[in-house]
Amino acid sequence: MKILVVDDEADVQPLFLQRFRKEIRNNEIEFNFAQSGEAALTFLHDKQSEVVLILSDINMPGMSGLELLTHIREDFDTPPPPVVMMITAYGDEENHRQAMEKGADDFLTKPLDFNLLKEKLKTFTEQ
Amino acid sequence: MYFFIYLAGFLLLRRIIKTVKLTPLHVKWGSILNIASGIIWVLFIALSKLPDGLDALVSAALLGGILYYFLQEPDFKLVRPYIIAHYPLVGITAISGLVELVSSKFYSENDDYFELAILVGFTWIFARWASSKKQEEEFKLVNQQNIVLDKLVAERTAELQKQRDELQETVKLLQTTQQQLIQSEKLASLGELTAGIAHEIQNPLNFVNNFSEVSMELIDEMGEELEKGDAEEAMAIANDIKQNLEKIRHHGKRADGIVKGMLQHSRASSDVQEPTNVNNLADEYLRLAYHGLRAKDKSFNAEMVTHFDDALPVVNIVPQDVGRVLLNMFNNAFYAVQQKQKSGLAGYKPTIEVSTQKVDKWLEIRVKDNGTGIPDEIKDKILQPFFTTKPTGEGTGLGLSLSYDIIVKAHNGQIDIDSKEGEYTVFIVKLPL
Numbered sequence: 001m002k003i004l005v006v007d008d009e010a011d012v013q014p015l016f017l018q019r020f021r022k023e024i025r026n027n028e029i030e031f032n033f034a035q036s037g038e039a040a041l042t043f044l045h046d047k048q049s050e051v052v053l054i055l056s057d058i059n060m061p062g063m064s065g066l067e068l069l070t071h072i073r074e075d076f077d078t079p080p081p082p083v084v085m086m087i088t089a090y091g092d093e094e095n096h097r098q099a100m101e102k103g104a105d106d107f108l109t110k111p112l113d114f115n116l117l118k119e120k121l122k123t124f125t126e127q
Numbered sequence: 128m129y130f131f132i133y134l135a136g137f138l139l140l141r142r143i144i145k146t147v148k149l150t151p152l153h154v155k156w157g158s159i160l161n162i163a164s165g166i167i168w169v170l171f172i173a174l175s176k177l178p179d180g181l182d183a184l185v186s187a188a189l190l191g192g193i194l195y196y197f198l199q200e201p202d203f204k205l206v207r208p209y210i211i212a213h214y215p216l217v218g219i220t221a222i223s224g225l226v227e228l229v230s231s232k233f234y235s236e237n238d239d240y241f242e243l244a245i246l247v248g249f250t251w252i253f254a255r256w257a258s259s260k261k262q263e264e265e266f267k268l269v270n271q272q273n274i275v276l277d278k279l280v281a282e283r284t285a286e287l288q289k290q291r292d293e294l295q296e297t298v299k300l301l302q303t304t305q306q307q308l309i310q311s312e313k314l315a316s317l318g319e320l321t322a323g324i325a326h327e328i329q330n331p332l333n334f335v336n337n338f339s340e341v342s343m344e345l346i347d348e349m350g351e352e353l354e355k356g357d358a359e360e361a362m363a364i365a366n367d368i369k370q371n372l373e374k375i376r377h378h379g380k381r382a383d384g385i386v387k388g389m390l391q392h393s394r395a396s397s398d399v400q401e402p403t404n405v406n407n408l409a410d411e412y413l414r415l416a417y418h419g420l421r422a423k424d425k426s427f428n429a430e431m432v433t434h435f436d437d438a439l440p441v442v443n444i445v446p447q448d449v450g451r452v453l454l455n456m457f458n459n460a461f462y463a464v465q466q467k468q469k470s471g472l473a474g475y476k477p478t479i480e481v482s483t484q485k486v487d488k489w490l491e492i493r494v495k496d497n498g499t500g501i502p503d504e505i506k507d508k509i510l511q512p513f514f515t516t517k518p519t520g521e522g523t524g525l526g527l528s529l530s531y532d533i534i535v536k537a538h539n540g541q542i543d544i545d546s547k548e549g550e551y552t553v554f555i556v557k558l559p560l
Contacts, residue, residue: 011334011377111336
């Protein structure tokens with residue numbers, strides 16, 4: 001399963017790679033990273049069909065996570081549409097409502113609970 | 128008849144004695160003048176034996192000599208007009224003596240006229256003396272008035288001095304109050320910052336927690352690998368752990384820097400200018416302002432567009448002071464777009480644009496928002512202390528006035544404002560390079 005993680009913090013990359021090292025080693029999950037909404041869209045233009053799940057931060061300089069979500073839903077609607085999970089430090093109702101309205105599949109809050117994330121990934125893969 | 132000239136000489140000396148009597152000049156002149164006035168009568172008796180005509184000339188010359196002597200003496204400057212009043216008497220006496228010598232017949236035929244002339248000369252002296260005495264009295268009166276005035280002036284001066292001292296005290300008190308106000312304004316903006324700072328610290332703290340957690344797992348794994356005897360894999364894991372520790376350290380320092388920045392912002396300004404990267408400063412405070420507002424109003428969102436000139440030179444500024452100015456401008460910009468958003472405009476997209484660039488010898492920071500704008504009628508007032516459009520309790524009204532002090536007075540810079548009500552506001556901060 002190919003997952004695209006979108007976050008402006010560069011250190012998110014080694015963190016995910018280490019947290020999921022067993023899954024990566026067992027070839028269950030493959031991670032790709034983008035440091036901005038714009039970079040994520042470019043990446044998706046090239047490899048849309050491969051990406052199954054997108055994890056995106058909401059608060060990023062430039063294109064916000066919610067805007068990225070809108071673009072993904074508009075530009076990459078060929079079935080099966082990728083699963084999109086939004087992450088933000090602000091676990092507020094407004095962001096949650098907007099994310100859901102714009103077509104997010106799930107919503108996670110920072111600090112990320114990796115065990116919870118793994119559970120969720122498992123349910124999505126089982127589906 | 129020449130008795131009058133001696134009388135005039137005697138009276139002149141007496142008069143001068145009287146004038147100097149109550150002055151320091153008395154010591155110098157008192158006795159000399161007394162003796163001289165006696166000598167005049169001795170001379171009168173002695174010279175009366177001279178032949179007719181000659182005695183007149185001699186007496187005229189004598190008085191003339193006395194007059195000349197007094198006119199030369201600076202000590203008698205004040206009585207000069209009185210001395211000069213003797214000239215006609217001296218002249219007339221000399222002429223009559225001369226006429227008598229040359230033609231005693233003509234003289235004896237007209238002696239009534241000559242004597243009358245001498246009397247007129249003598250009277251003239253006293254007429255002049257009377258008028259000069261009147262002048263002197265006036266002068267005395269003026270002097271007295273001057274003394275009264277001097278006293279009055281001294282009293283007023285003392286009063287003014289007292290008032291000045293009181294005013295200085297008041298100014299000191301005001302300065303202290305101003306310092307306290309500046310401090311409370313700093314604390315007020317710090318309060319707004321707190322939420323933003325909490326968010327900024329949260330990110331590095333998450334990394335610290337995550338990397339240390341994952342490292343603990345890695346150590347367990349490393350132990351398993353060692354038990355299995357796979358030293359190579361154990362080494363690889365050890366390397367990962369080392370990298371993680373570095374990351375923990377990096378993010379710890381990041382949080383440390385944010386806390387330090389916060390302390391720097393709250394403490395009294397050190398006024399030390401240091402070479403500063405304005406792009407970093409603007410970026411840091413823009414994020415803080417945004418998060419601060421988000422913490423109060425979670426539904427709020429604004430697009431932040433930054434155009435930072437990468438080739439911007441460093442500039443010598445007091446970073447926490449200029450940071451406060453930027454923070455204030457960002458807060459204002461966010462407030463303006465928030466207010467406009469609240470009015471429920473369809474399709475409105477709150478946008479804050481921050482740009483930096485070098486223009487000639489200036490470093491320019493522009494903060495533009497598409498918010499409510501500034502009405503023309505208050506444009507002149509917004510830099511005044513305590514002027515605020517915010518509801519009571521929400522703004523101190525000191526933000527922009529302090530910004531003006533920091534940029535214009537402390538950094539020799541400029542603040543320009545351009546705004547159209549309902550459309551946009553641009554604040555342009557210029558710092559000299």
